[in-house]
Amino acid sequence: MKEILERINQQFNCSAHEHQPENLSWVQLDKKQLVPLLSYLKHTENFSHFVLLTAVDWIENNEFQLNYLLTNHELHQDIAIRVMIPRDEPEMITAHHLWQQIATYQREINEMYGINFPNSPRVNESFLLEGWEGIPPMRREFDTKKYSEETFFPRPRQEGKDPQTHMKQKLYPDEE
Amino acid sequence: MKNKLFNISPDRSKYPTIGKDGKPEIDLSSGKFVKIWQGPNHPGVTGNMSLELTVSGDEVVDAKTHVGYLHRGFEKLFERRKYIQCFPTSIRMCVPEADSNEYCLAVGTEKLAGIDVPDRAKWLRMLTLEMSRLQMLLRIVPGQGGTMGLGIGVQWGMYLRDLILDRFEELTGGRIYHMYILPGGVRGGLPEGFETRLEENLKDIEKFVHRIDNVLYQNAVFRKRAMGVGYLDPSWVDEYGVVGSNARAAGFKRDVRKDNPYLFYEQLDWEVPIKTESDIYTRARIRWYDLQVTIDLIRQILAKIPKTGDVRAKTPNVMHWKIPAGQTYVKSESSRGEFGFFMVSDGTDKPRRINLRGPSYTHAVPLLERMLINTNIADVGALMVSLQTCPPEIER
Numbered sequence: 001m002k003e004i005l006e007r008i009n010q011q012f013n014c015s016a017h018e019h020q021p022e023n024l025s026w027v028q029l030d031k032k033q034l035v036p037l038l039s040y041l042k043h044t045e046n047f048s049h050f051v052l053l054t055a056v057d058w059i060e061n062n063e064f065q066l067n068y069l070l071t072n073h074e075l076h077q078d079i080a081i082r083v084m085i086p087r088d089e090p091e092m093i094t095a096h097h098l099w100q101q102i103a104t105y106q107r108e109i110n111e112m113y114g115i116n117f118p119n120s121p122r123v124n125e126s127f128l129l130e131g132w133e134g135i136p137p138m139r140r141e142f143d144t145k146k147y148s149e150e151t152f153f154p155r156p157r158q159e160g161k162d163p164q165t166h167m168k169q170k171l172y173p174d175e176e
Numbered sequence: 177m178k179n180k181l182f183n184i185s186p187d188r189s190k191y192p193t194i195g196k197d198g199k200p201e202i203d204l205s206s207g208k209f210v211k212i213w214q215g216p217n218h219p220g221v222t223g224n225m226s227l228e229l230t231v232s233g234d235e236v237v238d239a240k241t242h243v244g245y246l247h248r249g250f251e252k253l254f255e256r257r258k259y260i261q262c263f264p265t266s267i268r269m270c271v272p273e274a275d276s277n278e279y280c281l282a283v284g285t286e287k288l289a290g291i292d293v294p295d296r297a298k299w300l301r302m303l304t305l306e307m308s309r310l311q312m313l314l315r316i317v318p319g320q321g322g323t324m325g326l327g328i329g330v331q332w333g334m335y336l337r338d339l340i341l342d343r344f345e346e347l348t349g350g351r352i353y354h355m356y357i358l359p360g361g362v363r364g365g366l367p368e369g370f371e372t373r374l375e376e377n378l379k380d381i382e383k384f385v386h387r388i389d390n391v392l393y394q395n396a397v398f399r400k401r402a403m404g405v406g407y408l409d410p411s412w413v414d415e416y417g418v419v420g421s422n423a424r425a426a427g428f429k430r431d432v433r434k435d436n437p438y439l440f441y442e443q444l445d446w447e448v449p450i451k452t453e454s455d456i457y458t459r460a461r462i463r464w465y466d467l468q469v470t471i472d473l474i475r476q477i478l479a480k481i482p483k484t485g486d487v488r489a490k491t492p493n494v495m496h497w498k499i500p501a502g503q504t505y506v507k508s509e510s511s512r513g514e515f516g517f518f519m520v521s522d523g524t525d526k527p528r529r530i531n532l533r534g535p536s537y538t539h540a541v542p543l544l545e546r547m548l549i550n551t552n553i554a555d556v557g558a559l560m561v562s563l564q565t566c567p568p569e570i571e572r
Contacts, residue, residue, distance in 0.1 A: 023436055024505055048414040051505075054531040056520050067518060069505060069533075073428075076435045080505060100546075101417045101538040128244040128571050137252060144252055 001025060001077050004045050012037055028082040035095050037081065038068065042098055047072045047079060050098070053105035055113045059140040062087045064115060068095075085115070094120040112138035200237050202230055209237065214556055216245045223567040225540065227560075231553055239548035241541045247571040254530045259285050259359065260494035262527065267353045269532050269572050272315065275308035276510040278357045280517040281530070283438075284506045285359040288499050288521050289491075295440075296485035297361030299477060302439045304347070304356055305508070306474050307374075311340040312511040313467045314381070316564055320460040321392045323558040324401050329388050336384055339377045346370060361488030371478050378471050385467055393461065402457035406547060406559040410454060416546070417538040420513020421466060422563055425459040427452040432509035444476050456555075456562040463564075466511070498525050512536065512564045534569025541570065 005025055009015060014029040029037060041047040047070040056065040068081040085092055094117040096103040106117040108127045114136035117123050126132065135142050168175070195201045202209050215226030224245035230238040250269055254262050266281045267274040279301060286293060293301075314337040318329030341351040346367050348354040356363050392398055410426045412418060423430040431448045433441040449465035451458045491497065501523035507516035513535035522528040544563060551559055 026503075049419075050417050051514070051516065052518060052531065052533040054518055054529070056529040065520075067503075069518070073430065073435070078505065080503075099417065100412075100415050101542045104537070104541045126244075128247045130244060137249070140255075142252075144249065144256065 001075060004077075007045075008037070008040075011040070023076060024078045024080060026080050026082065028084070031083045031085055031092060034068070034081065034083050035093055035098075038070070038095055038098055041070055041079065045072065046074055049073055050101065051078070053102060053109065055109050055115060055138070057087075057113065057138065057140045058084075059087070064090060064113060066092060066109075066115070090115040092117055094118065094123075096120045112136055114139065202238055204230075208232055212553070214553075216242075223565075225565070225567040225570070227544075227548070227556065229548070229553065229556070234553050236548050236551050236553060236556065239545050241545055243541070243567055243570045245571075246567055250572045251530060251532070254527050256526065258495060258525050259497060259499060259527060262530065263355055263358065264353075266530075267355060268568070270510070270515070270534060270566060270569050271352070272566065273308050273312045273510050273512075274353050275304050275357065276508055276515045277517075277532075278355060279305060279508055280506045280515065281519075282357045282359050283508075284504055284517050284519040284530075285499060287504045287506065288502045288519065289359070289497075290500070291360055291489055291491060293361050293489055294486040296365070296482045297487045297489075298439045299481040300362045300365070300487060301357050302441070303474065303477050303481065304344075304354065304362075305439075306470055306477060307340055307344065309511045310381070310467070310470045310474065311337045311344075313463055313470060314340070314384075316511065316561070317460070317463050317467055318388055318392065320402075320456070320463075320558070320561050321395075321398060323561045324398055326392060326395065326398060329392050332384055332387070336377070336381050339380065343370070343374050343377065346373075358488070359494070360491040361486070363487075365487055366481065374474070374478065378474060381467075381471060385464070385471075389464065393457075393464065399457065401555070402455065402460065402558065402562075403453075404455050405555055406456040406459075406551065406562055408454045408459075408543075408547065410452075412543065412546070416543040418513075418543060419535050419538075420509070420511070420564075421462045422459055422513065422535075422539060424448065424450045425452075425462045426454040430513070432507050432514050436507065438508060440480075443480070444473055446473055446476075456558055459562045463511075496525065498523060499527075507533075510535070512539070512566065532569065532572045534566065534572075536564070536566045536569040539563045540565035540567065 008027060012029055012033050014027055017026060049071040051069040051071055054067050058065060063084045063086055066083045069078060071078050092115055094106060096106060103121045106120045107123050107125060109115050110117060110123050111127050111129060193201045204211060209230050209232050212229050212231060213226055214229055216224045226242045228240040228242060229236050250265050253265055262281060263278055266277045269277050314333045318333035322330040344354060345351050348356040408422060408426050413423050413426055413428050419430055427450060429448050429450050434448055446469055449462055451462055499521045501521055503520045505516055505518050507514050515535060516533040518531040519527060520529040547559060
């Protein structure tokens with residue numbers, strides 16, 4: 001694994017390093033270099049399994065962190081790639097052409113964090129939230145407590161009806 | 177794929193016409209296509225998800241997975257909770273196999289905080305993980321027959337699963353949700369006579385393994401409907417991130433317990449079953465082998481659990497525990513495949529981000545959408561169950 005990391009560092013001018021837990025290495029690099037690195041890892045270094053794509057909101061630094069995790073099934077090694085993108089410009093280059101499932105991850109991140117992936121298939125279709133308006137819910141400034149108080153409470157109390165009288169009035173309105 | 181028995185594959189040269197982008201051009205007003213919904217409430221779907229199917233005759237020409245019926249925003253809720261408060265929520269992320277959730281969350285917390293777990297706790301963790309796999313397999317193995325109208329195995333499986341849940345209740349106090357694995361170890365040792373009672377259950381399950389073989393796997397109807405149907409091309413395994421039994425049925429020896437051994441799996445003697453036919457029957461058959469392997473593993477674990485020793489390492493007060501800043505990814509092998517937690521800590525007492533990587537995320541959305549095309553609508557339920565899709569993992 002050390003040789004692979006050295007090759008990555010040379011080729012992409014970054015600082016890849018091994019880290020706890022075992023079998024997991026980390027690379028951080030610029031967003032423009034991401035797709036070339038993913039393609040290099042997939043085709044040259046045999047990191048054929050794409051595990052996950054996830055985002056983290058660092059609101060205090062005004063940036064989003066995107067994590068791409070890959071596995072090499074021959075060496076049983078994982079590599080996590082970190083890309084920081086500015087919060088003011090939440091846009092990332094799509095990588096859906098490399099693995100089929102990336103389009104789904106990108107679609108979810110677009111919905112949950114408002115990070116756009118131009119040209120990714122169906123990226124603007126809603127995934128979990130149908131008809132959601134307002135700020136994307138996984139962003140740190142979205143307050144779940146405030147949202148639920150505004151949306152769900154206080155509920156108007158339902159007026160209770162006696163089922164027997166209600167049905168009688170509904171079915172036989174003419175009767176006493 | 178062509179059905180060997182009835183030769184029902186229609187002539188695809190005329191319609192649907194394939195457009196320039198390689199996708200079928202579907203004009204609903206032509207009268208040749210009908211759009212139908214399978215789910216969200218349907219006996220053929222596994223949980224609350226639905227499939228939007230465009231069918232031509234009784235064959236699916238286009239499919240879309242719709243999720244969101246079960247979204248509870250767990251990953252968002254974690255950001256407002258202390259680590260220990262995340263446990264009761266995390267176990268609900270994958271309902272049928274709750275222990276994988278608590279295991280990954282506990283190990284992630286320990287790795288970030290730098291805590292070592294006592295050996296006895298590790299053996300007990302392995303026992304609960306394997307028992308959890310066993311009860312899940314007792315549902316899914318006969319459940320495959322249930323999708324094709326063979327209901328009897330399902331009743332047997334549920335009865336035996338309840339026996340395992342009895343053992344869980346004895347060990348942890350809970351039947352489905354256990355919260356037994358906590359940061360630092362587990363909540364307690366084995367009750368008196370637990371091994372004997374579990375061994376009796378295992379003997380019953382062994383009888384079931386042979387009976388279900390006769391009832392389901394040798395059944396002529398099941399064989400004709402499941403063999404050669406729902407073919408997962410081995411080239412899709414990497415393309416779609418297929419893991420677990422679905423990958424093993426396509427000839428890939430993928431098992432996190434062997435590839436990246438965790439706990440004491442290295443000390444156990446077992447083989448990963450693999451097959452290459454990659455259809456519904458093979459995937460079901462792989463789970464039947466998994467069932468036998470799990471029974472064997474539980475016996476080996478029971479023989480090796482130390483009788484004495486600590487079950488939990490000392491941790492700081494969990495309500496005021498600040499976890500050092502860091503990031504980690506923890507994975508384990510659930511009955512469906514690689515099950516992982518990506519965890520980010522910012523040095524406070526609440527996690528910055530916890531993300532679940534469930535096998536169903538790829539199996540039920542991009543892969544299922546691809547595999548459903550050219551499937552008969554009668555086989556849609558069987559195909560979903562054969563991929564072992566679990567919607568709670570998709571919408572965390």
